[in-house]
Amino acid sequence: xxxxxxxxxxxxxxxxxxxxxxxxxxxxxxxxxxxxxxxxxxxxxxxxxxxxxxxxxxxxxxxxxxxxxxxxxxxxxxxxxxxxxxxxxxxxxxxxxxxxxxxxxxxxxxxxxxxxxxxxxxxxxxxxxxxxxxxxxxxxxxxxxxxxxxxxxxxxxxxxxxxxxxxxxxxxxxxxxxxxxxxxxxxxxxxxxxxxxxxxxxxxxxxxxxxxxxxxxxxxxxxxxxxxxxxxxxxxxxxxxxxxxxxxxxxxxxxxxxxxxxxxxxxxxxxxxxxxxxxxxxxxxxxxxxxxxxxxxxxxxxxxxxxxxxxxxxxxxxxxxxxxxxxxxxxxxxxxxxxxxxxx
Amino acid sequence: xxxxxxxxxxxxxxxxxxxxxxxxxxxxxxxxxxxxxxxxxxxxxxxxxxxxxxxxxxxxxxxxxxxxxxxxxxxxxxxxxxxxxxxxxxxxxxxxxxxxxxxxxxxxxxxxxxxxxxxxxxxxxxxxxxxxxxxxxxxxxxxxxxxxxxxxxxxxxxxxxxxxxxxxxxxxxxxxxxxxxxxxxxxxxxxxxxxxxxxxxxxxxxxxxxxxxxxxxxxxxxxxxxxxxxxxxxxxxxxxxxxxxxxxxxxxxxxxxxxxxxxxxxxxxxxxxxxxxxxxxxxxxxxxxxxxxxxxxxxxxxxxxxxxxxxxxxxxxxxxxxxxxxxxxxxxxxxxxxxxxxxxxxxxxxxxxxxxxxxxxxxxxxxxxxxxxxxxxxxxxxxxxxxxxxxxxxxxxxxxxxxxxxxxxxxxxxxxxxxxxxxxxxxxxxxxxxxxxxxxxxxxxxxxxxxxxxxxxxxxxxxxxxxxxxxxxxxxxxxxxxxxxxxxxxxxxxxxxxxxxxxxxxxxxxxxxxxxxxxxxxxxxxxxxxxxxxxxxxxxxxxx
Numbered sequence: 030x031x032x033x034x035x036x037x038x039x040x041x042x043x044x045x046x047x048x049x050x051x052x053x054x055x056x057x058x059x060x061x062x063x064x065x066x067x068x069x070x071x072x073x074x075x076x077x078x079x080x081x082x083x084x085x086x087x088x089x090x091x092x093x094x095x096x097x098x099x100x101x102x103x104x105x106x107x108x109x110x111x112x113x114x115x116x117x118x119x120x121x122x123x124x125x126x127x128x129x130x131x132x133x134x135x136x137x138x139x140x141x142x143x144x145x146x147x148x149x150x151x152x153x154x155x156x157x158x159x160x161x162x163x164x165x166x167x168x169x170x171x172x173x174x175x176x177x178x179x180x181x182x183x184x185x186x187x188x189x190x191x192x193x194x195x196x197x198x199x200x201x202x203x204x205x206x207x208x209x210x211x212x213x214x215x216x217x218x219x220x221x222x223x224x225x226x227x228x229x230x231x232x233x234x235x236x237x238x239x240x241x242x243x244x245x246x247x248x249x250x251x252x253x254x255x256x257x258x259x260x261x262x263x264x265x266x267x268x269x270x271x272x273x274x275x276x277x278x279x280x281x282x283x284x285x286x287x288x289x290x291x292x293x294x295x296x297x298x299x300x301x302x303x304x305x306x307x308x309x310x311x312x313x314x315x316x317x318x319x320x321x322x323x324x325x326x327x328x329x330x331x332x333x334x335x336x337x338x339x340x341x342x343x344x345x346x347x348x349x350x351x352x353x354x355x356x357x358x359x360x361x362x363x364x365x366x367x368x369x370x371x372x373x
Numbered sequence: 374x375x376x377x378x379x380x381x382x383x384x385x386x387x388x389x390x391x392x393x394x395x396x397x398x399x400x401x402x403x404x405x406x407x408x409x410x411x412x413x414x415x416x417x418x419x420x421x422x423x424x425x426x427x428x429x430x431x432x433x434x435x436x437x438x439x440x441x442x443x444x445x446x447x448x449x450x451x452x453x454x455x456x457x458x459x460x461x462x463x464x465x466x467x468x469x470x471x472x473x474x475x476x477x478x479x480x481x482x483x484x485x486x487x488x489x490x491x492x493x494x495x496x497x498x499x500x501x502x503x504x505x506x507x508x509x510x511x512x513x514x515x516x517x518x519x520x521x522x523x524x525x526x527x528x529x530x531x532x533x534x535x536x537x538x539x540x541x542x543x544x545x546x547x548x549x550x551x552x553x554x555x556x557x558x559x560x561x562x563x564x565x566x567x568x569x570x571x572x573x574x575x576x577x578x579x580x581x582x583x584x585x586x587x588x589x590x591x592x593x594x595x596x597x598x599x600x601x602x603x604x605x606x607x608x609x610x611x612x613x614x615x616x617x618x619x620x621x622x623x624x625x626x627x628x629x630x631x632x633x634x635x636x637x638x639x640x641x642x643x644x645x646x647x648x649x650x651x652x653x654x655x656x657x658x659x660x661x662x663x664x665x666x667x668x669x670x671x672x673x674x675x676x677x678x679x680x681x682x683x684x685x686x687x688x689x690x691x692x693x694x695x696x697x698x699x700x701x702x703x704x705x706x707x708x709x710x711x712x713x714x715x716x717x718x719x720x721x722x723x724x725x726x727x728x729x730x731x732x733x734x735x736x737x738x739x740x741x742x743x744x745x746x747x748x749x750x751x752x753x754x755x756x757x758x759x760x761x762x763x764x765x766x767x768x769x770x771x772x773x774x775x776x777x778x779x780x781x782x783x784x785x786x787x788x789x790x791x792x793x794x795x796x797x798x799x800x801x802x803x804x805x806x807x808x809x810x811x812x813x814x815x816x817x818x819x820x821x822x823x824x825x826x827x828x829x830x831x832x833x834x835x836x837x838x839x840x841x842x843x844x845x846x847x848x849x850x851x852x853x854x855x856x857x858x859x860x861x862x863x864x865x866x867x868x869x870x871x872x873x874x875x876x877x878x879x880x881x882x883x884x885x886x887x888x889x890x891x892x893x894x895x896x897x898x899x900x901x902x903x904x905x906x907x908x909x910x911x912x913x914x915x916x917x
Contacts, residue, residue: 080462
């Protein structure tokens with residue numbers, strides 16, 4: 030009802046800076062226009078509205094980027110690297126030498142968010158985020174342009190994530206350290222966080238090494254309505270019915286939210302026992318309506334004997350990390366930095 | 374050289390100085406635009422944040438309110454399908470546009486009627502009031518605020534599109550660039566020996582596709598430059614018969630979506646600009662085979678209220694063999710126009726260079742709405758020639774503006790092939806045409822492809838082998854064209870979501886997945902795998 034909507038608007042305005050509120054509200058309203066009740070998606074208007082940026086081999090604030098297409102899969106990966114100290118090298122792409130022969134440089138394979146449906150690797154918000162990961166956390170980032178729903182449902186995003194991981198692992202120019210290997214971490218927000226889990230499982234099953242998983246407000250769910258979903262429905266930018274729409278668009282037709290893609294440790298979940306599963310860093314914003322599912326994921330990891338660190342930020346809304354205008358952003362960056370450098 | 378500091382000759386060096394210029398914060402702008410939102414792709418003045426937030430709230434309230442009224446068209450549907458969106462980076466205008474569209478949707482169209490809920494929330498000191506709902510929709514091009522606030526990006530971001538490369542391919546690129554470097558330094562003996570190395574490398578890669586094929590063309594072009602005593606004039610790459618050029622053009626038109634994108638997008642914008650006018654006049658800077666115009670003629674025939682009187686002035690090179698090829702095409706188009714009942718008149722202007730065209734040749738009449746259409750032509754005016762102190766492009770832009778056109782549609786290659794240093798141009802071109810060739814390979818029609826490749830090979834040769842006035846393929850990126858047009862007294866006419874939709878539909882006809890259309894501040898680009906390759910924009914004279 031109009032009245033409660035206004036209350037919600039001022040509520041959410043109280044907990045985030047104004048420019049963040051504008052950014053997320055703009056997404057919310059635009060996305061409302063794009064989702065159709067029949068489950069189809071207005072992809073053209075979505076691509077028109079999405080703000081994209083090109084790669085730039087000239088360093089900006091110490092980071093440069095370039096796009097590479099994996100011929101085998103047609104997947105686009107955008108690579109972000111710190112600028113060479115030698116200005117003569119600016120504008121050149123190094124595709125032969127390793128990242129370093131002396132120290133290990135973490136390579137983060139990053140999956141952008143958007144509930145499996147929105148955004149791309151070259152969306153401005155994600156390009157900027159990846160650049161910050163490079164400069165603040167001292168890593169190299171490979172951002173994956175995975176196929177999105179509803180045009181491409183489960184398991185396409187996971188297939189693409191897995192292909193990208195294997196691709197990154199096979200690049201000689203992503204190797205580092207005295208052991209000259211690719212020091213890989215998986216990271217992602219929202220649906221990207223969900224992809225991280227599933228790609229990590231495949232990697233563990235196949236013996237491909239992943240040193241750590243970073244899940245930022247990951248997208249998990251289930252048939253049951255949890256307490257946080259009921260309490261926070263519509264309060265901080267997100268409604269349950271929106272979440273339902275995205276699951277219906279991603280999961281195979283006719284499936285429900287207890288599908289193992291969605292409900293990791295639910296009745297149909299795949300056990301992690303016996304798997305050499307990497308350590309995880311999981312960020313749960315305290316005002317995200319699906320936090321009960323994210324917390325259940327953390328509990329599930331612990332029960333499976335897997336190492337996990339939980340960052341539960343009480344007053345954080347979804348997407349607080351898009352703009353560096355709050356303490357949580359800086360705390361998160363510090364946590365990620367120590368997570369990826371602790372065993373390098 | 375001199376007091377300003379050492380001159381930088383390496384490619385990366387010159388690019389980095391460009392980068393510094395682009396990135397040095399202009400303090401005036403720094404205070405105006407919210408920098409964090411800019412990093413997210415949105416242009417909002419810091420002083421407007423509260424206002425924009427307020428309007429977003431209003432928009433949501435209206436959307437929520439209307440959801441509760443079952444007899445109203447689902448608002449989301451209307452906003453997504455019927456409303457035309459422009460320049461989403463300018464959040465303020467975007468939201469205002471939607472709000473005013475919704476206002477027009479309300480029965481009774483009065484803010485005080487029961488159809489519209491009061492917009493709660495503090496009214497702030499910005500003075501927002503319900504009476505703003507009565508304001509007419511904001512002009513398509515905004516107030517010019519948003520575009521002026523952006524830093525003109527001097528750097529064409531080197532979006533390098535690299536496919537998975539074998540070691541030999543990487544070697545090939547390295548040696549090619551070294552060879553170009555030695556050409557730039559004037560070390561022809563070294564350049565010659567590198568050509569030999571390149572020929573050897575070519576035997577180790579697949580030259581039927583990918584980097585191997587493109588490298589072949591560049592090696593060929595470099596060889597010509599190195600081993601020819603007299604620098605080639607542009608004419609040596611021009612066909613003996615104009616018809617040969619036309620054949621190549623036609624195959625390029627069919628093999629890939631670039632020219633069709635140019636035509637569709639320009640036509641959509643021209644159609645909209647001609648709304649409400651009964652006498653319209655299109656000036657085409659390069660008629661070629663007139664491929665762009667049947668669609669416009671048909672669209673005008675179908676427009677509500679009936680078609681206008683259409684005049685088309687087609688500019689093209691004089692026919693060497695005596696036949697008036699411009700006239701032939703004009704007659705063909707006239708036949709089409711007659712068949713759909715559009716009153717049509719054609720005039721051909723034969724000129725070997727655009728600089729030779731004078732406005733009086735176009736016979737523009739005072740009561741007509743004029744559209745000037747330039748597809749891949751303006752860059753040819755960027756050569757060193759000057760007349761009475763002003764460059765060719767300045768002169769031409771000045772007389773275009775003098776025509777007071779309703780719209781100027783401009784499509785140009787999105788590339789930086791006019792840089793001062795040969796090595797920079799060479800490297801850019803190598804990557805640009807690699808991407809172009811790649812995109813062609815993905816489309817399956819082999820017959821069209823071979824001739825389409827020759828079409829591009831001519832451009833490559835011109836960029837690599839020619840200098841001074843012979844070098845006409847002086848492609849510059851959209852950012853530079855924007856600055857140039859603004860300086861010449863034009864302001865942008867935004868291409869909106871309808872043009873975007875048209876262009877997207879065009880892509881579905883091409884089976885290759887990898888083409889992408891992007892909107893950037895009112896302009897549309899078509900690219901391959903995130904690398905924009907061709908950019909379309911529309912302009913109108915700025916008020917004095």
